[in-house]
Amino acid sequence: MTTSDIEAKLVRIGVVAERIGISERTLRYYEEFGLVTPSAYSRGGARLYDENVINRVSHIRSLQSLMGFNLDEIKDILSVEDNLDQLRNEYRMGTKPKKELITTEMRILVNLKS
Known part of the structure; x- marks a missing residue:
């Protein structure tokens, strides 16, 4: 599997934010807070996320909005x-x-x- 094959399965921060319904800034804050880590970085330095991280972000949002956890x-x-x-x-x-x-x-x- 080549680097481009791996990158093809990863998505940029904007795609994740749109899918989950949060801002890119919120996703960056989750990273700063230690809740998530990008799966990789593009050659240009952009954050890339795999499906596991996307599911984790979705889980975080559910814990916040449905369960009321801080x-x-x-x-x-x-x-x-x-x-x-x-x-x-x-x-x-x-x-x-x-x-x-x-x-x-x-x-x-x-x-x-x-």
């Missing part, structure tokens, strides 16, 4: 959610080797019985 509270919520996602991934990665080990041990036991 940005400090949202930062805490997102931090907990990010940690939970990391724990889930670590658990999933850790269970595969355990399953393989159990399967191998079961084969050994079956062979010993024979």
Whole structure:
């Protein structure tokens, strides 16, 4: 995959702002506040966002408008959610080797019985 292929899947700040219904300044403020990070930057330095970041911005807006959380509270919520996602991934990665080990041990036991 080339750099231009990757950039083709990324969108500029204006596109994200329009899709979510916020201003570009608001999106920059979310970045300054530590709620989001651009996925990449164009050769010219423009912020580029992938679908994960767009979904995160949409989630932030929902937490604000529907749930009434302020940005400090949202930062805490997102931090907990990010940690939970990391724990889930670590658990999933850790269970595969355990399953393989159990399967191998079961084969050994079956062979010993024979």
